Amino acid sequence: MKFSATWMIALRALRRNPMRTGLTMLGIIIGVAAVIGMVAIGTGAKEQVASSIAQIGQNTVMVMSGAPSRGGVRGGWGSLPTLTRQDYEAIRNEIPGVIRATPDVRKNTQVAAGNQNVNTTVNGAGEDYADIRAWDFVEGGNFSATDVRTAAKVAILGNTVATNLFGDASPIGQIVRIQNAPYTVIGLLKPKGMNMMGSDQDDLALVPWSSALVRLTGTDSFRSMTVQAESAEQVDRVMEDIAALLRQRHRLREGAEDDFQVRSQQEIMEMATSTARTMTLLLGAIAGVSLLVGGIGIMNIMLVSVTERTREIGVRLAVGARGIDILLQFLVEAVVLSVGGGLVGIGLGIGIAQAVSAKLGWNTLVSPESVTLAFAFSAAIGIFFGFYPARKAAGLDPIEALRYE
Amino acid sequence: MDAKPVIRLEGVEKVYQTGEVAVKAVRGVSLTVRRGEFAAVMGASGSGKSTLMNLIGCLDRPTAGRYWLDGEEVGELTKNELSQVRNQRLGFVFQGFNLLARTSALENVELPLLYSPHGHGRRELRRRSLAALEQVGLAARAGHHPSQLSGGQQQRVAIARALVNEPALLLADEPTGNLDTRTSLEIMAIFQALNEKGMTILMVTHEPDIARYCRREIVMRDGRIIRDEPVADRLAAAAELAHAWNPEDAP
Ligand SMILES: Nc1ncnc2c1ncn2[C@@H]1O[C@H](COP(=O)(O)OP(=O)(O)O)[C@@H](O)[C@H]1O
Ligand SMILES: [Mg+2]
Numbered sequence: 001m002k003f004s005a006t007w008m009i010a011l012r013a014l015r016r017n018p019m020r021t022g023l024t025m026l027g028i029i030i031g032v033a034a035v036i037g038m039v040a041i042g043t044g045a046k047e048q049v050a051s052s053i054a055q056i057g058q059n060t061v062m063v064m065s066g067a068p069s070r071g072g073v074r075g076g077w078g079s080l081p082t083l084t085r086q087d088y089e090a091i092r093n094e095i096p097g098v099i100r101a102t103p104d105v106r107k108n109t110q111v112a113a114g115n116q117n118v119n120t121t122v123n124g125a126g127e128d129y130a131d132i133r134a135w136d137f138v139e140g141g142n143f144s145a146t147d148v149r150t151a152a153k154v155a156i157l158g159n160t161v162a163t164n165l166f167g168d169a170s171p172i173g174q175i176v177r178i179q180n181a182p183y184t185v186i187g188l189l190k191p192k193g194m195n196m197m198g199s200d201q202d203d204l205a206l207v208p209w210s211s212a213l214v215r216l217t218g219t220d221s222f223r224s225m226t227v228q229a230e231s232a233e234q235v236d237r238v239m240e241d242i243a244a245l246l247r248q249r250h251r252l253r254e255g256a257e258d259d260f261q262v263r264s265q266q267e268i269m270e271m272a273t274s275t276a277r278t279m280t281l282l283l284g285a286i287a288g289v290s291l292l293v294g295g296i297g298i299m300n301i302m303l304v305s306v307t308e309r310t311r312e313i314g315v316r317l318a319v320g321a322r323g324i325d326i327l328l329q330f331l332v333e334a335v336v337l338s339v340g341g342g343l344v345g346i347g348l349g350i351g352i353a354q355a356v357s358a359k360l361g362w363n364t365l366v367s368p369e370s371v372t373l374a375f376a377f378s379a380a381i382g383i384f385f386g387f388y389p390a391r392k393a394a395g396l397d398p399i400e401a402l403r404y405e
Numbered sequence: 406m407d408a409k410p411v412i413r414l415e416g417v418e419k420v421y422q423t424g425e426v427a428v429k430a431v432r433g434v435s436l437t438v439r440r441g442e443f444a445a446v447m448g449a450s451g452s453g454k455s456t457l458m459n460l461i462g463c464l465d466r467p468t469a470g471r472y473w474l475d476g477e478e479v480g481e482l483t484k485n486e487l488s489q490v491r492n493q494r495l496g497f498v499f500q501g502f503n504l505l506a507r508t509s510a511l512e513n514v515e516l517p518l519l520y521s522p523h524g525h526g527r528r529e530l531r532r533r534s535l536a537a538l539e540q541v542g543l544a545a546r547a548g549h550h551p552s553q554l555s556g557g558q559q560q561r562v563a564i565a566r567a568l569v570n571e572p573a574l575l576l577a578d579e580p581t582g583n584l585d586t587r588t589s590l591e592i593m594a595i596f597q598a599l600n601e602k603g604m605t606i607l608m609v610t611h612e613p614d615i616a617r618y619c620r621r622e623i624v625m626r627d628g629r630i631i632r633d634e635p636v637a638d639r640l641a642a643a644a645e646l647a648h649a650w651n652p653e654d655a656p
Contacts, residue, residue: 315503319516319517320492
């Protein structure tokens with residue numbers, strides 16, 4: 001007997017009972033779709049975290065105010081603004097290997113021009129901000145060191161803010177008002193578009209941090225700053241130097257706890273991605289259980305079907321089927337169910353991932369590995385859970401099977 | 406009668422062991438059926454006819470005795486070889502038709518071809534199954550499922566299935582048992598026509614009327630053959646059908 005005949009026999013048997021076939025597949029469909037969808041969401045979140053951390057810039061070190069977490073209570077990044085402008089100047093000027101640094105002062109507020117106004121994030125930044133982030137200008141240029149030193153009323157606009165205020169006209173040289181103070185626009189940043197989380201990276205305005213401290217926050221300290229080392233090899237030493245410098249500047253006695261945290265971009269990345277990986281594994285494992293349940297569903301249906309189809313098996317044996325033919329038929333049926341369910345499930349999983357991206361704005365990523373794995377796994381489930389019922393069917397005696405009521 | 410023996414049984418016995426009780430269904434049957442014969446196995450219910458047919462049909466193995474099919478000793482064949490024998494050399498027609506439900510007549514007839522070692526192509530499958538259906542006058546119903554066919558039509562599908570691999574021997578266990586007189590006559594007409602063309606047929610019936618269309622009558626009682634003789638006044642089913650009133654059952 002040719003294998004194509006087994007194939008045909010199995011497909012015909014499945015077609016004879018479309019309802020049962022569909023319901024059996026459903027278990028696998030849901031299982032595979034859950035695995036693909038969950039892993040896509042987890043992987044997407046990981047990628048998103050990684051890429052948003054990469055946005056901070058290469059070889060960077062984050063300095064945050066506030067003590068590191070202790071006893072499970074986490075103050076959060078930069079919960080207390082303990083970093084002063086003098087700390088910043090000292091880090092920038094005294095530590096060898098530091099090539100750029102910028103404080104990070106943020107304020108959500110209104111920016112107006114003429115009779116237009118928009119709500120956006122105003123970022124108090126240093127002259128190095130754009131360079132650290134490798135962000136180019138469409139028009140105009142960066143703050144000068146003098147702008148920062150003199151707390152000049154100059155602003156750089158993100159593309160979204162510029163478009164909302166000035167339409168297609170060039171914003172360069174125009175005046176924008178931020179909390180009633182007029183700022184001259186000196187630069188327009190290149191559009192970056194949505195980040196992977198779906199938030200608009202171009203919805204911001206930059207002013208010199210000195211201006212932001214004076215006019216927007218009214219404080220003299222920052223919650224955090226970003227420092228860029230000259231090379232990857234220097235990052236560790238720069239971190240140690242920053243810590244030593246800040247301890248000295250904050251007059252922390254020996255044994256006293258830091259009132260700041262220094263983290264390299266690499267560390268932050270590893271922490272965040274390992275959390276995301278754990279989440280992906282957990283989601284995948286939960287989904288895997290449902291795939292397993294789907295496999296048991298196949299075995300259940302196949303077992304019931306062997307009993308229910310005893311006479312059919314008897315007829316097949318009577319007209320000349322061998323045990324192996326019956327075994328292969330039931331095995332192929334199980335594999336067609338599981339692989340068919342797997343394929344539909346992969347499609348559905350990709351659909352779910354895309355729907356989640358579109359509706360919730362989450363980043364998702366369907367990796368080829370997860371598709372291959374889900375496919376291989378569903379085929380394996382078919383063979384594994386199909387084998388026992390198939391062997392049971394193949395072991396039947398023709399005359400007893402025919403006599404079965 | 407000096408044609409080659411197709412079936413040769415020698416002291417064949419079959420004992421069913423159900424728990425404590427052993428039922429001797431067939432008690433030492435010796436029988437020879439030669440090429441071209443058309444024999445009826447008769448006897449009361451429980452006399453062992455079906456048991457004997459299942460043994461001859463290689464669906465079951467005897468507990469004692471020997472059986473040669475076309476000169477080959479069946480007792481020495483493996484399970485898979487028995488499957489091949491059922492597939493290639495025998496056609497078996499059951500009393501209860503035993504068609505696959507929700508499966509077209511054509512696909513039911515194709516079944517033995519699918520298990521044939523020759524591995525026919527799709528076209529060939531179709532062609533041969535249609536030819537077999539044609540032989541029983543049911544080609545027009547090829548696409549119908551068993552539930553859409555009358556009893557007689559279902560039995561004809563079952564006969565087509567038994568014929569599709571062109572076996573030399575046709576076995577039928579009460580093929581007309583579930584059918585009315587007229588439909589039974591149609592089935593007998595088909596068997597007679599097949600026999601005319603040289604097919605060896607062995608069929609079970611408990612109706613003496615039906616046995617009169619055969620050439621030989623074998624009567625069983627309590628698992629033994631008590632009479633075995635030629636049918637004296639043999640009837641022709643086709644001729645009787647021609648005289649009979651034309652029913653709606655025609656294909
Ligand atoms: N599978 C079986 N198990 C036990 N006894 C059986 C079985 N099949 C048939 N018998 C018994 O064997 C005897 C012959 O049965 P059977 O060959 O079916 O007779 P017939 O076909 O002539 O009516 C009966 O007494 C019946 O009860
Ligand atoms: Mg019987």
